[in-house]
Amino acid sequence: xxxxxxxxxxxxxxxxYSISGVVRxxxxxxxxxxxxxxxxxYDIYTLSDFDGKYKLEGLCxxxxxxxxxxxxxxxxxxxxxxxxxxxxxxxxxxxTEELNAVTVKGENANKGSVSSVSTTLYSEILEQYSNANxxxxxxxxxxxxxxxxxxxxxxxxxxxxxxxxxxxxxxxTRMEDQEWGVEHAPNLDLNSASNxxxxxxxxxxxxxxxxxxxxxxxxxxxxxxxxxLYGKTILSGASNGRGLGLTSNLMKAYKxxxxxxxxxxxxxxxxxxxxxxxxxxxxxxxxxxxxxxGLNKFTYGFDAxxxxxxxxxxxxxxxxxxxxxxxxRAINSGEPNYIEDFTYDINAPKQDVQHHLAxxxxxxxxxxxxxxxxxxxxxxxxxxxxxxxxxxxxxxxSLDLKLITHSLGTNFLYDAESNFKANLGVQxxxxxxxPNPSTGIRRLIxxxxxxxxxxxxxxxxxxxxxxxxxxxxxxxxxxxxAQKYYLNSSWEERGYEDEYGDLVVQRLETxxxxxxxxxxxxxxxxxxxxxxFKPNWNVKMNLSTASRAPNPAExxxxxxHHSAAIxxxxxxxxxxxxxxxxxxxxxxxxxxxxxxxNPFYNRINDFIIMEPNGLQYTTRGAFPVYEYGQVDARxxxxxxxxxxxxxxxFNIQSAFAYVNGxxxxxxxxxxxxxxxxxxxxxxxxxxxxxxxxxxxxxxxVMKQSRYPNNDFEVTYINDSNxxxxxxxxxxxxxxxxxxxxxxxxxxxxxxxxxxxTVGLFVDNMLNTAYRDYLNRQRYFADDLGRNFRIQIKLNx
Amino acid sequence: MKNxxxxxxxxxxxxxxxxxxxxxxxxxxxxxxxxxxxxxTVTLTPExxxxxxxxxxxxxxxxxxxxxxxxxGALQAGMSYSGSIVLENETETPAELINEEIExxxxxxxxxxxxxxxxxxxxxxxxxxxxxxxxxNTNPVGLEFSLVAGTASSGQFTVTLRHEPNKDAEGVSDGDxxxxxxxxxITQTFDLEIE
Numbered sequence: 002x003x004x005x006x007x008x009x010x011x012x013x014x015x016x017x018y019s020i021s022g023v024v025r026x027x028x029x030x031x032x033x034x035x036x037x038x039x040x041x042x043y044d045i046y047t048l049s050d051f052d053g054k055y056k057l058e059g060l061c062x063x064x065x066x067x068x069x070x071x072x073x074x075x076x077x078x079x080x081x082x083x084x085x086x087x088x089x090x091x092x093x094x095x096x097t098e099e100l101n102a103v104t105v106k107g108e109n110a111n112k113g114s115v116s117s118v119s120t121t122l123y124s125e126i127l128e129q130y131s132n133a134n135x136x137x138x139x140x141x142x143x144x145x146x147x148x149x150x151x152x153x154x155x156x157x158x159x160x161x162x163x164x165x166x167x168x169x170x171x172x173x174t175r176m177e178d179q180e181w182g183v184e185h186a187p188n189l190d191l192n193s194a195s196n197x198x199x200x201x202x203x204x205x206x207x208x209x210x211x212x213x214x215x216x217x218x219x220x221x222x223x224x225x226x227x228x229x230l231y232g233k234t235i236l237s238g239a240s241n242g243r244g245l246g247l248t249s250n251l252m253k254a255y256k257x258x259x260x261x262x263x264x265x266x267x268x269x270x271x272x273x274x275x276x277x278x279x280x281x282x283x284x285x286x287x288x289x290x291x292x293x294x295g296l297n298k299f300t301y302g303f304d305a306x307x308x309x310x311x312x313x314x315x316x317x318x319x320x321x322x323x324x325x326x327x328x329x330r331a332i333n334s335g336e337p338n339y340i341e342d343f344t345y346d347i348n349a350p351k352q353d354v355q356h357h358l359a360x361x362x363x364x365x366x367x368x369x370x371x372x373x374x375x376x377x378x379x380x381x382x383x384x385x386x387x388x389x390x391x392x393x394x395x396x397x398x399s400l401d402l403k404l405i406t407h408s409l410g411t412n413f414l415y416d417a418e419s420n421f422k423a424n425l426g427v428q429x430x431x432x433x434x435x436p437n438p439s440t441g442i443r444r445l446i447x448x449x450x451x452x453x454x455x456x457x458x459x460x461x462x463x464x465x466x467x468x469x470x471x472x473x474x475x476x477x478x479x480x481x482x483a484q485k486y487y488l489n490s491s492w493e494e495r496g497y498e499d500e501y502g503d504l505v506v507q508r509l510e511t512x513x514x515x516x517x518x519x520x521x522x523x524x525x526x527x528x529x530x531x532x533x534f535k536p537n538w539n540v541k542m543n544l545s546t547a548s549r550a551p552n553p554a555e556x557x558x559x560x561x562h563h564s565a566a567i568x569x570x571x572x573x574x575x576x577x578x579x580x581x582x583x584x585x586x587x588x589x590x591x592x593x594x595x596x597x598x599n600p601f602y603n604r605i606n607d608f609i610i611m612e613p614n615g616l617q618y619t620t621r622g623a624f625p626v627y628e629y630g631q632v633d634a635r636x637x638x639x640x641x642x643x644x645x646x647x648x649x650x651f652n653i654q655s656a657f658a659y660v661n662g663x664x665x666x667x668x669x670x671x672x673x674x675x676x677x678x679x680x681x682x683x684x685x686x687x688x689x690x691x692x693x694x695x696x697x698x699x700x701x702v703m704k705q706s707r708y709p710n711n712d713f714e715v716t717y718i719n720d721s722n723x724x725x726x727x728x729x730x731x732x733x734x735x736x737x738x739x740x741x742x743x744x745x746x747x748x749x750x751x752x753x754x755x756x757x758t759v760g761l762f763v764d765n766m767l768n769t770a771y772r773d774y775l776n777r778q779r780y781f782a783d784d785l786g787r788n789f790r791i792q793i794k795l796n797x
Numbered sequence: 798m799k800n801x802x803x804x805x806x807x808x809x810x811x812x813x814x815x816x817x818x819x820x821x822x823x824x825x826x827x828x829x830x831x832x833x834x835x836x837x838t839v840t841l842t843p844e845x846x847x848x849x850x851x852x853x854x855x856x857x858x859x860x861x862x863x864x865x866x867x868x869x870g871a872l873q874a875g876m877s878y879s880g881s882i883v884l885e886n887e888t889e890t891p892a893e894l895i896n897e898e899i900e901x902x903x904x905x906x907x908x909x910x911x912x913x914x915x916x917x918x919x920x921x922x923x924x925x926x927x928x929x930x931x932x933x934n935t936n937p938v939g940l941e942f943s944l945v946a947g948t949a950s951s952g953q954f955t956v957t958l959r960h961e962p963n964k965d966a967e968g969v970s971d972g973d974x975x976x977x978x979x980x981x982x983i984t985q986t987f988d989l990e991i992e
Contacts, residue, residue, distance in 0.1 A: 323960070323981030338978040339963075389960060389980065392898035394832055441831045443859075448825045484825050494861040511857065511888060512827050561859040568859065618863035620834050620855050622984035718955040718986055720975040722913035 016061035020087045023053040024069060027092040027299060027368065031419060033071050036093065041066040041078075069093060075226065075299075092368070094299035114471040115461045116529025116543040117204040118586045118599050122197045128794060129744070129760070132237035132246030132268060135169075135191045139217065142199050143656035144599065144640035146675040149776040150184040152273060152785050153285050153314050154352070157187070158775065159201055160601060161636050161660040161674050162214030165552045170208050170218045171358060172306055174378040177406040177432060178356050179446075181554040183777065184565070187217075188310045188356035188382060190289035192235075192248040192266045194219035201601070201640075202582050203525060203547030206457045207412065207424055210475040210525030211549035213580040213605065221306070224252060224260030226297060233796045241764075241788035243343070244270025244285070258302065261294040271345035272315075275783035276770045278340045282318040284347040287311065301365045310356040315347040320781040321389055322566045324622030326717040328780065329729055337782045349387040353398070357381045371415040380406045388563045394441055399563050401437035402446060406430060420463035424473075428455045434553065445569070447485035447557050454478045459527070470530045477523040479550045485557050486512045491570075501573060519556070521577055523548035537590035545582050551575040555609050555629045565777075568617050570628045578631065580605040593646035600639040608634035610664075610672065613711045613731065623715055625729070632666040636674075655681045661707065669709045676705035676734065676774050692748040699741055705734035705774045735779055738771035740764075752797070760792040829888050833858040834895055836885040837985055839956060841878040841944055849878070851954070853985040856887060864985065872918070872946040872991045879923070880942045882908060882956065884983065896940060899958075903929040906982075907964060908939025909957045909974040916952025916989055919945050920972060936964045937972070951990040958982040 024036040032053025039046035040057060043065075049055040057067070064082045074093040081089065120142045130138035136147040136155030148156045148163050156163050164183060169176040171189050178188040191197075200216040208216050232251035238244070250264035268287040273280045291308035319337030322328050331338060357380065364374040382405075385398035408430035415423040432451040436444040459473030489511055492498060497515075507514040529543035558571035584601035614628040638660035646652040657679045662671030682698040709732065716726045746760040768787040772779040835858060839851040847870050855864035872878070884895035899906050903926045910920040922937035929938065962979035964970060969977050 321980060323979075324984060326984065327981055391832060391895075391902065391960065391982070436825075438826050438828050441828065443828050443830060444825075486825070486827050488857050488860040490857040490860040490862045506824070509827055514824065514827070617859075617861055618855075619859055620837055620853055620864050620983050620985060622981050624859075717984075718911055718913055718953060720973075722911045722955075724914055724953060724986075 016059055018060045018062070018083050018086055019056055019058040020060065020065075020067070020081060020083065020089055021054070021056040022088050022090040024049045024055060024071070024091045024093060025053055026074075027094045027366075033074070033093060036069050036071040036074075038067055038069050041068055114204045114206075114459060114473060114527060114529060114543070115469045115531045116471055116527075116541045117200050118202060118541060118543065118584050118601075119198055119200040121199075124195050127191060127194060127197065128235060129762075129792070131192050131235045131248050131266075131792070132239065132244065132790070133191070135187050135189060135197070135217075135219075138191055138197070139199060143597075143642045143680075144201060144638075144658045144660075145199055146658070146678070146775060148183060148673065149773065149778075151280070151283055151317050151320075151776070151778050153283060154184055154186045154316075156183065156185070157199075157217060158675060159199060159215035159217075160603070160638060160640070161662050161671075162603075165555075166212070166214035166549065168209045168212045168216045170216060172219065172221050172308075172360065173362065173376055174358060174360055174380070175209060175408070176356075176358075177380050177404060178354075178382045179384055179402065179404055181552040184316075184352075185384070186314075188312075188354055189219065190248075190264075190266050190287075190291070190308070190310055192250070193221060193264050193289070193291045193308060195222040196220050201599070202543065202584055202603075203545040203580065204473070204527040204529065204543050206459055206473040206475040206525060206527060207426060210455060210457070210477045210523050211547055213547045213549050213578065213603075221291070221293065222250070222252060222262065224254040224262065224295070224297060226256060226258050227254060228256050229254050231797065233794060235792060235794045237790060237792045239270070239788055239790045241785060242270035242273045242284070243345075244268065258297045259295070260297070261292075263290070263292045265290040269345075272341075272343050274343070274786050276768045276786035277783065278336065279343055280317055280782055280785075281337070281339055281341045281344075282315040282348055282350070284315045284345055286313040286347070299366065301363075303361070303363045306358070306360045306362075308356075308358045310354070312352075312354050313347055314352045314354075316350040316352065317778050317782060318348075318350070320778045321350045324566065324619075325616065325625055325715050325729065326622055326719075328566065328625075328731075329715060329717070329727055330720075332730060332780050349389050351387050353385040353387065355381075355383045369417045371413060371417060373411070373413050375409075375411045377409050378407070380404075380408075382406075386563075397440055398437075399440055399442045400445060401440050403435045403437070404432065405435075406432045421460065423458065423460040425458050426456070429453065442563070443486065443488075443560050445558055445560060445562060446553050447483045449481055449483035449485075449553055449557075451482070451553075452478075452480045467533045468530065469532075470528075472526075472528045474526045475524070477521075477525070477548070479521045479523065480518070481521075481550075481553070481556070482518045483516070483553070483557060485515050485517065485559075487515060487559060488512055491559055495570070495572075497573060517556075517573060519573075521550035523550060523577055537588075537595075539588055541584075541586040543582075543584050545580075547580045547582075548577050549580075550577045551609055551629075555611075558629070561624065566624060567613075568624045568626045569611070570626060572629050575609060575629060575631060576607060578605055578607045578609055580608075593652075595644040595646075597642045598639065599641070601637060603636040605634045605636070607631040608671075610634075612672065612709070613713055616713065616715060623717070625713065625731075632664045634662060634664055634671055636660055636662045636671070650685055650687055652684045652686075653681065654684065655679065664709065667709075670707035672709050672711065672732075673775060674705065674707065676703050676737075678702040690747075693745075695743075695745045697741065697743055699739060701739040702737060702773065704737040708732055708734055708774075731780070734774040735772035738769060738773075740769055740771070741766045746792075751795070755795060755797040758792075758794040758796070760790075760794070762788075762790040762792070764788040764790065830858060831886065831889070831893065833886050833888060834884045834983055835887040836883075836892070837956065837983055838883045838885070839880060839987070840883070841872070841880050843873060843876045843878050846873055846876065849989075851987045851989075853987075854887070858888060866985065866987060868987050868989065872944075872989060874946055874949050874991050876946050878944040878946065880910075880920075880944050882940055882942075884958075899938070899940065900929040903938045904932065904934065904936070904964075905961050906938060907936070907959055907962050907969070907977070908942075909955075909959065909972055909977065910939070910942060910944075911955040911957070911974065912952065913955065914952030915950050916954065917947030917950040917991060918954070918989075919947070922972060936970055939972075946991045949991050951988070953986050954989045955984070955986045957984045 237246040248266040254260040293306040295304035386400040410428040412426035455477040457475035461471035527545040558569040662674040841849040849870040923941040959979040962977040966976035
């Protein structure tokens with residue numbers, strides 16, 4: 002009644018003022034067409050025209066609240082005092098969902114570059130692997146394989162390259178988790194990511210210039226800008242290993258942009274089983290959690306994040322051998338020499354790893370310019386490896402490393418023009434490695450401090466609507482300052498005295514302390530284009546060069562690597578490797594047929610490899626010596642993916658990957674290249690039947706016919722007391738294999754607004770015995786047998 | 798003001814994290830490996846006559862130098878020898894006697910003595926776990942053994958110490974290494990002669 006009265010009062014005044022102006026996109030300043038502007042409490046409204054112009058008329062003197070809505074934008078309210086005709090421009094921010102969608106597509110500024118060959122896995126796929134490893138999930142992507150130690154230590158391999166050549170960017174931070182070691186899996190929980198993108202090649206310069214193989218980027222869930230609370234819980238059980246896994250996450254978000262989220266995972270499993278025997282001591286414990294909070298306004302915001310990863314991984318008991326004759330016995334016998342009944346216990350040999358990541362980031366957007374962000378992160382990686390030891394040392398780890406990394410990065414994204422975007426950034430880091438001397442075993446990786454400083458500039462430009470080009474350049478400086486003890490005998494044997502004698506700090510009776518300080522200057526760059534020749538058909542071409550300095554293992558390893566029973570020798574003389582990669586990606590769609598083709602050629606100068614080089618004798622017997630060296634190499638290959646949808650319900654999907662690696666110096670194949678493989682999936686989906694999905698997948702891996710012959714001869718006394726000379730067949734890849742996997746799931750609506758998804762999976766349905774060329778335990782035991790898995794997911 | 802607070806938080810966290818690291822710029826200490834077996838000495842004492850001593854010494858442990866193997870004396874045909882083996886770590890001063898650890902963990906260790914290449918000799922164990930552990934277990938350990946030299950001949954005498962062997966597997970308690978499993982802690986071969 003009062004309102005009505007006031008309204009009449011106002012009507013009675015002189016009411017012929019107006020507000021006019023333009024509604025623009027805050028992001029790029031573009032005019033926003035069809036925004037609705039309304040005056041709160043009055044029946045006055047208008048739409049912005051094609052140029053974003055609007056005019057609200059019939060206003061009296063007074064204070065008004067104007068609400069502006071636009072389909073793609075957040076609702077905004079502005080308070081305006083009117084005492085004359087007013088001209089006022091408004092800027093609107095995009096919906097957060099919209100920003101997410103842009104990010105998720107991963108096509109422009111956020112991941113790689115316009116011409117990067119990249120693939121993203123979303124949560125639907127990742128959830129199926131909630132009880133597995135990052136490396137397992139990434140094998141979904143054609144051209145990505147894995148280098149395993151058993152089935153619990155899984156390292157991703159991108160187009161034939163792995164370890165230090167693959168950067169893992171976890172929530173914007175480059176993981177520093179001792180990734181150099183082949184039996185060091187990435188220390189992150191897959192369940193903390195909402196999507197994971199793999200960029201094949203070095204084009205994502207923003208993340209680092211040394212991604213000779215590629216970059217893996219994980220993104221945490223994005224908070225919506227509205228008042229909401231949601232989460233999900235996944236419970237998984239597996240017959241093989243009798244394991245259980247539980248993961249849960251929860252997000253609380255507010256309309257004002259504030260959010261807080263948490264996530265936790267626990268996994269518990271015992272000994273795994275191959276088709277014919279128990280793989281003794283392959284249990285697993287893992288406990289991870291992450292928490293984050295932050296504020297996301299359109300013009301500014303911050304995020305704080307902490308994650309903790311803790312795992313204890315049993316290493317197949319039978320793979321722990323004493324010397325080279327034990328290895329010969331293991332290879333010849335064809336089955337593990339140690340098989341016990343199933344147990345959940347984990348004994349030595351085992352790995353015990355913790356990783357902490359704490360991160361703070363801030364951003365601010367500047368009108369008609371772009372977004373400035375600053376990140377600081379702290380990481381601490383503790384790795385303990387336990388071997389079978391004697392006496393007082395029994396419970397001591399034989400490797401105990403603590404790696405601490407601080408990094409600070411800043412990036413400026415220029416996006417004021419819709420057809421030109423650029424990133425400029427600087428990154429610096431300090432790293433410190435501390436090998437605990439209480440192991441009583443000489444340090445495989447020495448004490449060192451490392452400083453890095455990198456700067457990059459990348460840009461992409463839309464030449465036409467169909468053609469986008471991009472280019473980038475990066476420079477990295479790296480200084481490593483190590484303190485390393487060498488045995489006098491190895492110092493001499495390596496011939497270091499002449500070259501590095503001046504680095505010796507202290508000479509003891511049997512050892513000497515050396516202080517190598519090495520600087521590396523690395524240059525990397527990328528240039529490429531993407532051309533969309535009709536809707537859903539595009540081609541990308543990219544040329545990139547990456548430069549990687551030798552890692553501490555490659556430089557400094559020296560001595561017996563107990564878990565592998567090999568003597569590993571690094572080389573102080575190594576210099577950086579430089580890759581030049583060309584890749585093309587063609588994507589197309591016609592009717593129900595979709596395909597992607599990705600051929601590539603990668604030339605790598607001074608490629609660092611580790612190869613057997615003779616035997617070394619000790620009282621424990623003979624050990625193969627593996628030495629790091631450099632060769633010029635080239636890799637080429639192709640990844641192919643085709644999908645054909647027969648109908649809305651049926652489809653078939655097939656992916657093929659081939660890599661051919663060659664050592665150009667010696668004209669022979671490179672070691673450990675993934676064998677050609679084909680994965681074919683028949684899928685059925687029926688949304689009307691509780692979203693029923695069924696799929697049958699065939700995974701066929703051919704025998705790797707291209708491998709270097711690194712076999713060596715060893716003379717030893719065999720079990721029949723005869724002195725024999727035998728060839729140790731370490732090179733020969735295992736036979737081809739073909740596995741069938743089944744998966745199914747059903748959704749149920751439960752409670753209010755909650756969905757329960759029940760999944761049933763059977764891996765290796767036919768219980769096929771097989772060994773994989775890229776599994777370091779292939780000498781000792783078969784891979785996993787049949788595994789029934791059940792997964793219950795509740796979204797709420 | 799808000800930015801200032803955030804910056805100060807960042808600063809505090811940086812300090813907190815930096816001060817967590819416990820090592821300083823001091824020189825790392827050298828590690829002398831305690832477990833390394835540098836020296837294996839087998840003493841064969843005959844009922845009468847000269848003692849035969851076999852040694853294998855590798856002072857740089859896992860380093861590039863091979864062990865130096867020495868055989869002092871020759872076996873007499875038809876003679877019985879009582880044998881004993883001593884394992885030492887000579888990287889420490891005084892040398893550490895590894896035998897003590899083997900005795901404490903006698904149930905997890907077993908020596909194997911293999912005769913090959915035409916050497917006419919037989920070896921039998923002279924000890925068992927119970928001698929060291931009082932565990933009523935008669936599985937052999939092999940720190941003490943007997944060797945009977947047959948006719949004049951020459952060949953190899955191989956000493957292997959297995960850690961965590963399957964002592965109950967067939968033949969293992971008789972000294973047959975075939976089914977022993979476990980991993981080799983030492984393996985050394987000596988060329989012997991029976992005169």
